[in-house]
Amino acid sequence: MSVKADLDAIEAAIDQGKGDLPAHQSRLEAILAKLTDNSDHQPRVHRLIGVVLNRRKSDRQALEHLAQAKAKAEAASPADFGELIKIGREMAVVYAWRGDDRSAALELLPALAFSCLRDDRLETAKIVAEFARIELEAQRFGNAARLLQQFAGPASEDAPKLPLPLPENDALRMQINLCQALNRIGEHAEAGTRARKLAAKLPQDAERLRLLARFEEVRAEAGTGNLAEAERILHEAKELLPKREGAYEQSEYLQVETELHELKGGPPLVEGLEKLIEEYSDQSLVVKEAVARRTLAAALFRLGRPKDACETLSGALRKALEQRNGPLAEEVRADMLKSAGADYLEDVAQAIDLVGGGSELDRRFVRLGRLGKGGYGEVQKAIDLRNGEYVALKKLDLRAYDEDKRRAIINTIKTEFAATAKLNDSRFVRIVDLLMVPGGSIYIEQEFIDGPTLRKIYGSNAEPERLLDLLAGVADSLAHLHARDIVHRDLKPENVIIRRKDGEERPVLIDFGIAFVGGRADQFERFGTPPYMAPEQMDRGHGQVGGEADVYALGQMIAEIWTGKNQPLPAAIDGLVRKMLEARPKRRFCDLREIAKALRTPLR
Numbered sequence: 303m304s305v306k307a308d309l310d311a312i313e314a315a316i317d318q319g320k321g322d323l324p325a326h327q328s329r330l331e332a333i334l335a336k337l338t339d340n341s342d343h344q345p346r347v348h349r350l351i352g353v354v355l356n357r358r359k360s361d362r363q364a365l366e367h368l369a370q371a372k373a374k375a376e377a378a379s380p381a382d383f384g385e386l387i388k389i390g391r392e393m394a395v396v397y398a399w400r401g402d403d404r405s406a407a408l409e410l411l412p413a414l415a416f417s418c419l420r421d422d423r424l425e426t427a428k429i430v431a432e433f434a435r436i437e438l439e440a441q442r443f444g445n446a447a448r449l450l451q452q453f454a455g456p457a458s459e460d461a462p463k464l465p466l467p468l469p470e471n472d473a474l475r476m477q478i479n480l481c482q483a484l485n486r487i488g489e490h491a492e493a494g495t496r497a498r499k500l501a502a503k504l505p506q507d508a509e510r511l512r513l514l515a516r517f518e519e520v521r522a523e524a525g526t527g528n529l530a531e532a533e534r535i536l537h538e539a540k541e542l543l544p545k546r547e548g549a550y551e552q553s554e555y556l557q558v559e560t561e562l563h564e565l566k567g568g569p570p571l572v573e574g575l576e577k578l579i580e581e582y583s584d585q586s587l588v589v590k591e592a593v594a595r596r597t598l599a600a601a602l603f604r605l606g607r608p609k610d611a612c613e614t615l616s617g618a619l620r621k622a623l624e625q626r627n628g629p630l631a632e633e634v635r636a637d638m639l640k641s642a643g644a645d646y647l648e649d650v651a652q653a654i655d656l657v658g659g660g661s662e663l664d665r666r667f668v669r670l671g672r673l674g675k676g677g678y679g680e681v682q683k684a685i686d687l688r689n690g691e692y693v694a695l696k697k698l699d700l701r702a703y704d705e706d707k708r709r710a711i712i713n714t715i716k717t718e719f720a721a722t723a724k725l726n727d728s729r730f731v732r733i734v735d736l737l738m739v740p741g742g743s744i745y746i747e748q749e750f751i752d753g754p755t756l757r758k759i760y761g762s763n764a765e766p767e768r769l770l771d772l773l774a775g776v777a778d779s780l781a782h783l784h785a786r787d788i789v790h791r792d793l794k795p796e797n798v799i800i801r802r803k804d805g806e807e808r809p810v811l812i813d814f815g816i817a818f819v820g821g822r823a824d825q826f827e828r829f830g831t832p833p834y835m836a837p838e839q840m841d842r843g844h845g846q847v848g849g850e851a852d853v854y855a856l857g858q859m860i861a862e863i864w865t866g867k868n869q870p871l872p873a874a875i876d877g878l879v880r881k882m883l884e885a886r887p888k889r890r891f892c893d894l895r896e897i898a899k900a901l902r903t904p905l906r
Contacts, residue, residue, distance in 0.1 A: 305333060305343050309350065316353060318471055319510060327354045345375035345385040349392060356396050359550075359585045368393045387413045387425045394432050401589035401622070403440040407433070427453075427468050431476055438479055439589055441633075442688070443486035450480035474504065474511055481518035485525060494522030513542040513551060517558045524565050532562055553581040557590075560597065572601060579614075583621070592618040592634050632666065636737050663739060667695060674796075683750060686734070692750040693734060699743045714815035715744060721788050721814035728801070729779040731812040751810050753802050757795035760862065767905060768807075769863050770875075772800065774901035775809040776856060781894040783811075784849040787820025791847065793855035794834045795862070818847065834858050837885045850887035853894065857882030860901070872905050 312329060315321040334347045348371035356364035372389045375382040390413030397406035410429055417425040434449035453468065453476040468476065477500055484493035497518040504512045516539035523532035536558060543551050556578050563571050575598040582591035595618040602611035615634070622631035667684040670692075674681050679698040686693050698711050715736070722733045735747040756772065776798060783790060790797075790811060797813045816829045828847075830839045836854035838847050857879050864871045871879060878900050881891035891897070 305337075308333065309343065309346055313346075313350060316350065316357075317469065319508075323354050323358050327351060327358070330354065342378070342382075345371045345378070345382055345389065347371075348374065349385065349389050352396075353392055356392070356399070361396050361400055361586055364396050365393065368396065383416045383420060384422075387416045387420075387422065387429075389413075390416075391425070391429055391432055394436065398432075398436045398439045400586060401439070401592070403436050406436045410436075424467050428472065431468065431472065434476070435479060438483055441486075441589065441593070443483045445689075447480060447483035447487060447489075450476055450483055453477070453480070471508070471511075474500065474508070478511060478514045478518065481515070481522070485518055485521040488525065490522045490525030493518055494526070497522055509542055509544075510551065513539060514554075516542065517554065520558055520562060524562050529562070529566055536562060550585065553578060553585070553590075556581075557594070564597070572598065572605075575601065579617075588618075588621050591621065632663065632737065636735050663737060663745065667693075669695070686747065692752070694731075694748045694750045696746040696748065697743055698746070711744075715746065717817055717819060718746065718814045720819045721817045724786055724788060724819065725783075727782065729775070729782065729808065729810060730814075731799075731810060748812075751799045751801050751812075753800040753807075753810075755796050756798040756800065756809065756859075759800060760795055766863050770860070770901045770905075772798075772807060772809050773856065773860055774898040776811070776859070777894045777898035777901065779809065779811050780849070780852050780856065781898070784852070784894070788814075789818040789847070789849050790814065790852050790855075791818060791839070792816050792830055792834075793852050793859070794831050795859060830855075836887065838887050848887065850890045850892050853882050853890055853892045853897070854887075856897070874900070874903070875905075 308329075312326055316326060330347055330351045333343075334351070337343055337347065348367045352364040352367035352371060355361075355367060368389055372386065372393070375385040375389060390409045393409040394406040394413075397403070397409065410432055414426065414429045417429060430449065431453060434446050434453075437443075437446035437449060453473060477496060481493045481497045481500070484490070484496070497515050501512060501515040501519060504515060506512075516535055520532045520536045520539065523529075523535060536555075539558075540555065543555055556574060560571050560574055560578065563574075575594055578594045579591055579598065582588075582594055595614050599611040599614045602608070602614060619631060619634045622634050666687055668687065670683045670685065672680055673683050673694055679696060681694050681696045684693055684695045685691070698715065719733060719736065722730065726732075731751065732749045733746060734749060735745075737745040737747065739745070756769075759769065759772070776793075780790070780793075792813060792815070793811075797811065799810045799812055801808045801810050828839055830836075830851075834855040836847070836851040839851055860875065860882070861871065861879050864875075870876070878891070878897065882897070884890040
């Protein structure tokens with residue numbers, strides 16, 4: 303058999319997942335030993351050895367061989383662009399598994415350019431598919447789903463036609479990847495439909511693909527609340543697990559089992575998660591290890607073990623920094639802040655500081671200008687390069703203050719995070735991310751609301767009817783807040799932004815830094831902004847600070863419509879405002895539904 307024919311057979315077996323990997327490696331190394339340095343087969347043999355080594359979890363050695371393959375393909379005369387395309391794609395696979403999605407993308411870009419210039423539709427399709435896998439490995443599930451839809455076709459077709467050509471095994475894997483992405487974004491019904499069809503039509507010898515399809519069936523059933531059915535399918539899937547020691551599929555099974563156990567509401571599987579982390583660590587799967595560590599940390603926080611939880615999260619950060627993976631380190635820091643929950647924010651911030659490492663924030667955000675300045679920091683408009691969306695980036699610099707002030711800042715972040723976590727409504731600003739730069743700066747990334755503050759509208763000589771309608775919307779928002787045991791306590795025109803969409807204006811409440819959140823210790827009962835502070839916020843003699851304080855602030859905002867113009871309030875509004883500004887909270891008129899109704903009543 304010729305060298306080319308031998309390599310063709312080995313590559314086909316590797317692509318189809320057939321044969322023994324150590325045996326493939328031995329054959330390839332034997333071929334390599336017989337080749338001259340200038341042989342045209344050198345790039346291909348090094349590439350295939352790299353592929354086998356990566357599948358055997360020897361990623362560093364895999365990259366070494368792939369780098370040699372690349373150098374030899376570039377040195378060929380003319381350059382072997384066909385091999386360079388495949389080498390770039392395989393290097394991207396290795397980097398993606400290591401959690402380095404930036405390096406993976408950088409390898410794919412020239413490969414994509416070469417494949418397009420050569421009009422190689424098959425390689426172009428494989429590269430686009432690899433981009434989708436990168437998004438999946440990087441936990442950007444929405445982006446992954448959009449890309450994978452291009453391969454899988456509509457869920458209603460029994461045999462979807464792929465718009466891009468892929469070998470059957472790759473096409474089936476793309477459909478499983480789509481199920482994975484759909485489950486992660488909550489589209490469980492569609493994921494379940496697709497996974498069941500796949501499981502039914504996959505050939506018997508495609509054992510790994512059948513196992514992955516069953517895993518997604520489990521996630522889909524669990525996601526729709528069918529926990530008993532999910533458990534039954536998982537039990538069946540166990541029969542498909544490889545029997546060999548240390549098989550990666552064992553880790554995948556444990557991951558699905560852990561997710562199902564969490565949904566069932568049993569005691570946290572601490573030992574199982576610790577085993578999963580150990581296996582991911584052995585296989586150098588840094589992103590998967592980070593996700594597992596976050597799950598374990600959340601369980602440890604629930605068990606009242608914050609020190610162990612912080613150490614678990616710190617381990618993921620150390621791994622990312624050891625691999626010089628800046629983007630992953632930044633994501634882990636954000637995960638640490640968010641998964642800890644508000645109660646342990648200070649502990650996590652300290653753990654992040656102790657581990658240290660550089661920051662990637664300047665690469666992630668393009669800052670476009672200042673939006674405003676608060677009590678402890680400034681807010682900038684920025685573009686988040688992860689998704690191209692505009693955001694409001696609030697920076698809180700802990701280094702600029704003494705210990706008492708730093709504690710106060712952290713408490714405002716705890717409060718804001720806790721308050722907005724209980725809300726999922728377009729009437730309230732949404733926190734996108736929490737980030738920290740080692741050394742003292744915490745960033746709160748919020749959605750950017752493209753509109754003026756209510757203060758600016760006050761200053762624009764707006765008609766009273768327009769302002770009253772907006773304030774009626776504020777009253778509705780306060781009713782929603784109070785029903786969830788949240789009191790804003792810093793309501794003022796500067797903290798209301800007007801969202802304009804489809805010709806309508808809707809008020810959005812921002813800045814929950816001193817809010818009261820039911821079930822949490824109250825740190826800011828006597829804080830606020832004069833003249834919107836209710837008497838009870840300034841003097842304990844007036845009673846506890848509850849939702850009545852927000853009503854008082856709203857009354858001041860209503861009165862301000864006319865006091866700024868040196869005009870008397872209309873009689874109906876005057877009576878309402880007087881009742882809302884009653885000094886004693888128990889005698890204050892606080893029926894927000896009735897207040898909203900009155901504000902929407904036309905002035906006579």
